[in-house]
Amino acid sequence: MDLKEIQNLIKFVAKSGASEVKLEMDDVKITIRTGSENDTTYVQQVPMQAAPVMQQQMPAQPVAPAQEAPATPAAPSEDSKYITIKSPIIGTFYRKPAPDKPVFVEVGTDIKEGDVLCVIEAMKLFNEIESEVSGKIVKVLVDDSSPVEFDQPLFLVDPS
Template identity: 80%
Template sequence: MDIKEIQNLIKFVAKSGASEVKLEMDDIKITIRTGSDADVTYVSQAAPMQMAPAQQAAPAPAAPAVNEAPAAPAPAASNDKYVTVKSPIIGTFYRKASPEKPAFVEVGDSIKEGDTLCIIEAMKLFNEIESEVSGTIVKVLIDDSSPVEFDQPLFLVDPS
C-alpha cells in the first residue's frame, strides 16, 4: 500500500462519517479514528521492507502537523505577555471534577502555583493538572470533554 492509497483511505473515512476503521493486510495494519476536528491515523508494519517504512512514516506525522499548526501560532502571536499552560499528557480534558460540580477555574479567576486547573483523563486515570505559575486566567483554549494532545495549549494566564 502506497501513500496515495493511504491518503485516499483517510479522505474516504473522513467523508463517510465513520468513527473508526481498521484495515489489516498481510504486513500492514491501519487504524483511522475520526472525531471532533482531527483525523488520527495509525500505521504499523509487521515485516520491515526497504521502501515501505519511508512511505508509511510520512502520513502519520503529516496529519497531526496540519491540525496543530494553525492552533499554536494564533494564541502566541496575539498574546505574547501571557503564559500558556499546556497539556502534559494525551487524554480527555475536563474543566470539572464531576458534571454537577463547578469548574476548577473560570476566566478572571486568580490562581497560584499548585492550584488545580483541570483534569485530563488518560487510560481511565484522572490526572489533576496543577498550575506552575501564579496569575489570572485570561482564556480557556479548549472545550470541556474534548480530546487533547501532548503539549496542546489549554489556558492563557496573565502572570502580572
C-alpha cells in the same frame, strides 16, 4: 500519518522512558529508538508499498513542533505576553471535578502555583493538572469533555 502526529509520538515515547517502539499502519511503518548515545531519538519511516523501499532517518530533537495559525492577525502580539499551560498527557479534558460540581477555573480567575486547573482522564484515571505559574486565566483553549493531545495548549495565563 502526518509530521505533527509523529512529533507527538516521539515526545510521548521520550517521556515514557521506552527504549524502542514500533508502529505499523496500513501505509507506514515507524520505529522509534531512544538510545543512551547522547539520548537521541530516531524515526524510521518506511512506505509499505511494492515500490523500492526508501528509508529516512531524522533526529527527533531538532524538529520544531508545528504552531497553529492565530485566529486574528493582532493575536501574536497580544498572546506573546501570556504563558501557555499545556497538557502533560493524552486524554479527555474536564473543567470540573464531577458533573455536578463547579468548574475549577473561569476566565478572569486568579491562580497561584499548585492550584488545580482541570482534570485529564487517561485510561480511567483522573489526573489533576496543577498550575506551575501564578497569574490570571485569560483564555480557556479547550472545550469541556474534549480529547487532548500531549503538549496541547489548554489555558493562557497572564503572569502580571
